[in-house]
Amino acid sequence: MGCEGVARFWxxxxxxxxxxxxxxxxxxxxxxxxxxxxxxxxxKSMGNMKEIKLNGKGEIVTYTIIHVSSEDFEDQVPYPIxxxxxxxxxxxxxxxxxxxxxxxxxGMKVESTFRKIRQDGSTGAIYYGYKFKKVNKQ
Amino acid sequence: MRDVAVIGVGMTKFGELWDKSFRQLIAExxxxxxxxxxxxxxxxxxxxxxxxxxxxxxxxxxxxxLVADASGFSNTHxxxxxxxxACASGGLAIRQGYLSxxxxxxxIVVVGGMxxxxxxxxxxxxxxxxxxADQEWEAFFGATFPGLYAMIATKHMHDYGTTKKHxxxxxxxxxxxxxxxxxxxxxxxxxxxxxxxxxxxxxxxGLLDCSPVTDGAASVVLCAADKAKEYIDKxxxxxxxxxxxxxxxxxxxxxxxTLDSTVNASKMAYKKANLTPKDIxxxxxxxxxxxxxxxAIEDLGFVKKGEGGKAIDNNxxxxxxxxxxxxxxxxxxxxxxxxxxxxxxxxxxxLQLRGEAEKRQVKDAKIGLAHNVGGSGASCTxxxxxxx
Amino acid sequence: MxxxxxxxxxxxxxxxxxxxxxxxSVWGKDGKTISKGLGINxxxxxxxxxxxxxxxxxxxxxxxxxxxxxPQDIGAIYIGSESHPYAVKPTGTIVGEAIGATPDLMxxxxxxxxxxxxxxxxxxxxxxxxxMIKYGLAVGADTSQAxxxxxxxxxxxxxxxAFIIGSENVVANINHTYSCTSDTxxxxxxxxxxxxxxxxxxxxxxxxxKHITHCSTNLMNIAKTKPEEYDYAIFHQPNGKFPVSIARxxxxxxxxxxxxxxxxxxxxxxxxxxxxxxxxxxxxxxxGDRIFLTSYGSGAGSDGFDLSVTExxxxxxxxxxPSVFQMVEDKEYIDYGTYAKVTDLLYWE
Numbered sequence: 001m002g003c004e005g006v007a008r009f010w011x012x013x014x015x016x017x018x019x020x021x022x023x024x025x026x027x028x029x030x031x032x033x034x035x036x037x038x039x040x041x042x043x044k045s046m047g048n049m050k051e052i053k054l055n056g057k058g059e060i061v062t063y064t065i066i067h068v069s070s071e072d073f074e075d076q077v078p079y080p081i082x083x084x085x086x087x088x089x090x091x092x093x094x095x096x097x098x099x100x101x102x103x104x105x106x107g108m109k110v111e112s113t114f115r116k117i118r119q120d121g122s123t124g125a126i127y128y129g130y131k132f133k134k135v136n137k138q
Numbered sequence: 139m140r141d142v143a144v145i146g147v148g149m150t151k152f153g154e155l156w157d158k159s160f161r162q163l164i165a166e167x168x169x170x171x172x173x174x175x176x177x178x179x180x181x182x183x184x185x186x187x188x189x190x191x192x193x194x195x196x197x198x199x200x201x202x203x204l205v206a207d208a209s210g211f212s213n214t215h216x217x218x219x220x221x222x223x224a225c226a227s228g229g230l231a232i233r234q235g236y237l238s239x240x241x242x243x244x245x246i247v248v249v250g251g252m253x254x255x256x257x258x259x260x261x262x263x264x265x266x267x268x269x270x271a272d273q274e275w276e277a278f279f280g281a282t283f284p285g286l287y288a289m290i291a292t293k294h295m296h297d298y299g300t301t302k303k304h305x306x307x308x309x310x311x312x313x314x315x316x317x318x319x320x321x322x323x324x325x326x327x328x329x330x331x332x333x334x335x336x337x338x339x340x341x342x343x344g345l346l347d348c349s350p351v352t353d354g355a356a357s358v359v360l361c362a363a364d365k366a367k368e369y370i371d372k373x374x375x376x377x378x379x380x381x382x383x384x385x386x387x388x389x390x391x392x393x394x395x396t397l398d399s400t401v402n403a404s405k406m407a408y409k410k411a412n413l414t415p416k417d418i419x420x421x422x423x424x425x426x427x428x429x430x431x432x433x434a435i436e437d438l439g440f441v442k443k444g445e446g447g448k449a450i451d452n453n454x455x456x457x458x459x460x461x462x463x464x465x466x467x468x469x470x471x472x473x474x475x476x477x478x479x480x481x482x483x484x485x486x487x488x489l490q491l492r493g494e495a496e497k498r499q500v501k502d503a504k505i506g507l508a509h510n511v512g513g514s515g516a517s518c519t520x521x522x523x524x525x526x
Numbered sequence: 527m528x529x530x531x532x533x534x535x536x537x538x539x540x541x542x543x544x545x546x547x548x549x550x551s552v553w554g555k556d557g558k559t560i561s562k563g564l565g566i567n568x569x570x571x572x573x574x575x576x577x578x579x580x581x582x583x584x585x586x587x588x589x590x591x592x593x594x595x596x597p598q599d600i601g602a603i604y605i606g607s608e609s610h611p612y613a614v615k616p617t618g619t620i621v622g623e624a625i626g627a628t629p630d631l632m633x634x635x636x637x638x639x640x641x642x643x644x645x646x647x648x649x650x651x652x653x654x655x656x657x658m659i660k661y662g663l664a665v666g667a668d669t670s671q672a673x674x675x676x677x678x679x680x681x682x683x684x685x686x687x688a689f690i691i692g693s694e695n696v697v698a699n700i701n702h703t704y705s706c707t708s709d710t711x712x713x714x715x716x717x718x719x720x721x722x723x724x725x726x727x728x729x730x731x732x733x734x735x736k737h738i739t740h741c742s743t744n745l746m747n748i749a750k751t752k753p754e755e756y757d758y759a760i761f762h763q764p765n766g767k768f769p770v771s772i773a774r775x776x777x778x779x780x781x782x783x784x785x786x787x788x789x790x791x792x793x794x795x796x797x798x799x800x801x802x803x804x805x806x807x808x809x810x811x812x813x814g815d816r817i818f819l820t821s822y823g824s825g826a827g828s829d830g831f832d833l834s835v836t837e838x839x840x841x842x843x844x845x846x847x848p849s850v851f852q853m854v855e856d857k858e859y860i861d862y863g864t865y866a867k868v869t870d871l872l873y874w875e
Contacts, residue, residue, distance in 0.1 A: 033274075071261045093387065116579075
C-alpha cells in the first residue's frame, strides 16, 4: 500500500461520506452507488440519471460476523458486516458498529455513522466513510 | 455448431505443493492430459488457460504465453489465451475451448487451469480472493470472501430453516469423498462434531465449512466429437454448455440466496443438451463454502429453493445417493486452486463417465454436470457431459 | 441585526469506557484513591475507527439535525484539536465535505492545547460580525493521547462538540468574550512525538488557575456581572478537581457548574472538554438563562464567554440528537488490554 490509491478513494467521497446516488429519469429507480445508466431503461436513461442524496437509514437484510479478516481489519475482529437495504431501495454492504455482536439481527433498523474505514498503513492516507449503527429509540 | 468431446484429462495432486512452481504445475497437468489423449503436440491448434490471479499470487501476468512456453510449445507458436473470471476462470477456459472447436475454428485444443496460492501468506491470500468481490463497495468496507458466502448462509438459515448441522454434513460428505481421491488435498474424513466446532471464520461458517488455499493445476484435451474416437475409446461428449453473469456485488442481486448466474447458465446448458435436471446422474458443483453447495443444488434445479439442506439429511447427494454431488471431494476436500477448479471438475466428470473413478465410482454414470462459480455468483459456467 | 451567538450545537462521545480503577490496577496503583483524587470515575475511549475527524463530523451532524440551516450557508469551519488525524492535511476539509458545506468556504485547523475549540468560536464570531460569512462552524474535539503509566492516562479521553455561529435564529447570544495569553510551558507535545509531556504540579497554580482566574475576572468586569447572575458556569475540566476548585475561588456554587461538569464520567476530552460541558448546559438551558464559560489551553491561555439563552431556544429541535448525558449513559466497558490495542499502545512490527 502506498499513495497510489488516493485518487481511487477520493473520487468516491460523495458516496462514502454523503450517500450520493442517482435516479433514473425514465423509471425513477434509485441506485447506489450511482450508475452510468439504468439497467432497466438503458438507452432511455442515458443522460437522464439524476443525482440524489439518500438518507443513510435502512434495515439489515443479512449479516455475518467476520472472525478472519484481511490485514487492514485485523485489529477489529470479530466485527459484523451486513447487507443493508436503504430506505430508498438500494442495498449496500457495510460494517455494523456500536452494538453487541449478539444484537445484530436480520430486520434490525440501522442508521449511518461516519467512521474511519481503513488507512494505507501508518504513513498513508486515511479513508473515511459510512458504517451503520442500531437506530436509537428516542 | 460441431459437437465437442473430452479426449484426455490430467491433473496434479492438489495441496500445499511447496516444491512445485506455477509453471511446473501447469506443465505437469498439460502433459498428463496430452499423454492421456494420445494426440501429438503438433496436432494442438490452441491453448486456453484459466487463472484467477497469477499476478497477485506469484507476481506473474502474461500467463497465456508462459503456459505455452512452459509446456514446450514456444517453438510451435500456437495461440495461447489466458481466461480470467475469478473462481470460474477454469470453467470459462473450458467454454472458450469448447466454442473454438464448435465454431469450426479449431479441431483440437488443450485447456488448462491453475493457481499457485501458497507462495503468499494467508492474509494476503484472503485479500487476493476478495478481489473476486466488489473492491469498492464490498471489500473496501471489510467484507471478506467467506463473509459474503456467510451472509448468504445467514439468510438461508433465516428464510428456510437451514442449520449449521446441514452445512456441516456437506463438509463431512465431501471429506468422505475426498478420502477416496488420491489427488485430493484432504484425503481424510472429518466428523460432524469437528466441523460444527471448528473455529469461526465468518459466522455462521467455520474453518471446515471453507475450501482451503490450494496449489494445483488441471488440464483437458478437447476435440471435435466426430474425430474423438480416433484417439480414445471412451470420449466424453460436452452436450451442454452455459455461461451467465450477474452483479459483481452480492448486495445488488435480485435475491441473496439465489445465484441467478447459476440458474441462467444451467438453463442454457440444459437447453443445449435437451436435458432436464432429472436426467443428471451426478454433478461436481462449486462448493467453495458448504452453503454454496446447498445453493448450487437448488439453483441447478435438483431440489426446490430452500430444500438444499434437507437433501443432505436424506442422503440424496452422497456417493451412493440418488444424485451424488462432488464425488471428487469437491472444492472443500479436493482443494480449490481457483483457476484450476473449473477444469478439475471436468476431469472428475470425465473419469466418472469413463468408469475410471476407482473407489469413488458412481454406478451407471452416464450424464454428469460440472458447475463452476466466480466470486459470490457474478459469473458461472455449467457444462453437461455424456459418455460416448 | 440580531446579536451574534450560537445557532445550533451538537456533541459526540465514543461509547467505550475504561474505569480509572482498571487502569490503576495495571500499574499497581490504588484505583479508588486515584479516582477520588482526580474526580474521574471512568473515561471515554475511541474505537479504532473513531478519531477527531469522525467525532467532529458526528457532532456537527447532530448540530445540523437540530436546526434547519443549509450547510451551504456555512462560510467557515475551524476545528480545534491537538489530535488532528493528520499533522498536515486539515480535519476541517473532511468535516466540510461530510456535512455538505464545500466548496465555497474557508477552513483551517486550530491547535491551542485544550482551548483550540473556544478559539474557533471566537474566530467564527468575528467573521460573522464582519459580515464575511453567514454561519461559521467551530468544533472542539480530541482523541487525547497519554503515555502509558503517566498520570494523564487516567484522564485523556475522546469526545467533542460543534457549534454553529451566526446572527440569525441565535439560541444563545455571545454577549462578551475575552481572552488572555502568556508563554507558560506547563504541558506540551513536541512535533513528531506520540505522547505529551507536562510540568507536573506546575500545571496547577501558575497555569490553569492563574489564567482562568485572570480571564474570568476580566470577563466579569467587562460584562459588569457577578457570579450569582449566572445560571450555569463551565470551566475547563482536565480532571474533576480543578474546575470545582476554580469555581469556588471565583464565587460560583456547585449547582452552577454541575450540569456542565462532564469530566467525572468521560474524562478530559481536551479541546472538547469545556465545550462538551457547554453542550450539556445547552441540552437543558431555558430562554433567559445566563451561561459563563472559561476554557484553558496549556501553553497557555484562556477564552471566556458570557452567553444569554434566547427565546429561539424553544424553536431548536434539541430532541433530534442525543443529549450529552444520553451519550454519557450509552456506554460499553473495555478492559486495559483492549484499551492498549485500540489506543495503539501495543507496538509491533
